[in-house]
Amino acid sequence: TQLLEQSPQFLSIQEGENLTVYCNSSSVFSSLQWYRQEPGEGPVLLVTVVTGGEVKKLKRLTFQFGDARKDSSLHITAAQPGDTGLYLCAGFKETSGSRLTFGEGTQLTVNP
Amino acid sequence: EAGVAQSPRYKIIEKRQSVAFWCNPISGHATLYWYQQILGQGPKLLIQFQNNGVVDDSQLPKDRFSAERLKGVDSTLKIQPAKLEDSAVYLCASRRIRGWAEAFFGQGTRLTVV
Numbered sequence: 158t159q160l161l162e163q164s165p166q167f168l169s170i171q172e173g174e175n176l177t178v179y180c181n182s183s184s185v186f187s188s189l190q191w192y193r194q195e196p197g198e199g200p201v202l203l204v205t206v207v208t209g210g211e212v213k214k215l216k217r218l219t220f221q222f223g224d225a226r227k228d229s230s231l232h233i234t235a236a237q238p239g240d241t242g243l244y245l246c247a248g249f250k251e252t253s254g255s256r257l258t259f260g261e262g263t264q265l266t267v268n269p
Numbered sequence: 270e271a272g273v274a275q276s277p278r279y280k281i282i283e284k285r286q287s288v289a290f291w292c293n294p295i296s297g298h299a300t301l302y303w304y305q306q307i308l309g310q311g312p313k314l315l316i317q318f319q320n321n322g323v324v325d326d327s328q329l330p331k332d333r334f335s336a337e338r339l340k341g342v343d344s345t346l347k348i349q350p351a352k353l354e355d356s357a358v359y360l361c362a363s364r365r366i367r368g369w370a371e372a373f374f375g376q377g378t379r380l381t382v383v
Binding site for chain 2: 161163190197198199200201202205245247254255256257258259260261262264
């Protein structure tokens with residue numbers, strides 16, 4: 158059973174389009190982290206959201222944590238080919254001994 | 270600071286053989302994770318250490334997988350005997366013990382079992 162459900166699993170868009178990736182769970186997390194992974198590399202942290210309702214922006218990327226701290230979204234404005242990669246959300250639970258659980262990922266392809 | 274180091278980068282073995290992976294975490298990071306990542310999927314936690322103690326190994330197939338973290342620093346993950354379905358990337362990550370500290374990942378070891 159996957160604790161964190163990501164959607165969509167695959168996304169192929171044209172340069173300049175906007176997109177949103179969703180990360181949903183029935184569990185409450187202490188924090189939620191978004192990672193980006195390129196082929197042959199380990200995941201690299203993009204952002205951590207901690208407070209329910211929190212919104213963080215990283216250039217053209219906007220991250221939101223749900224009010225109940227069970228879900229999160231990643232919105233990319235005017236996508237570029239350099240945004241291509243595997244986007245992973247990961248939930249962190251301090252009460253579970255600092256366990257970091259990943260979703261299945263969203264494979265994004267931005268075509269020029 | 271130096272990142273998480275893993276070796277080897279690639280390994281090809283025949284089924285039923287044994288294999289070991291090594292991880293050197295970032296200095297001072299008490300928590301160390303081993304994840305298995307099958308192509309196109311998210312990483313799946315195999316085992317988590319805090320210093321040299323096991324915190325969570327509930328998803329580790331203990332009949333064939335073992336891991337240790339001697340002296341709370343380096344860690345090794347072993348598979349014996351390997352099966353075809355063990356073909357995956359094995360990722361090691363480490364983090365500081367407090368707060369929302371980021372988990373830093375190594376480049377991983379790509380294992381192919383033939």
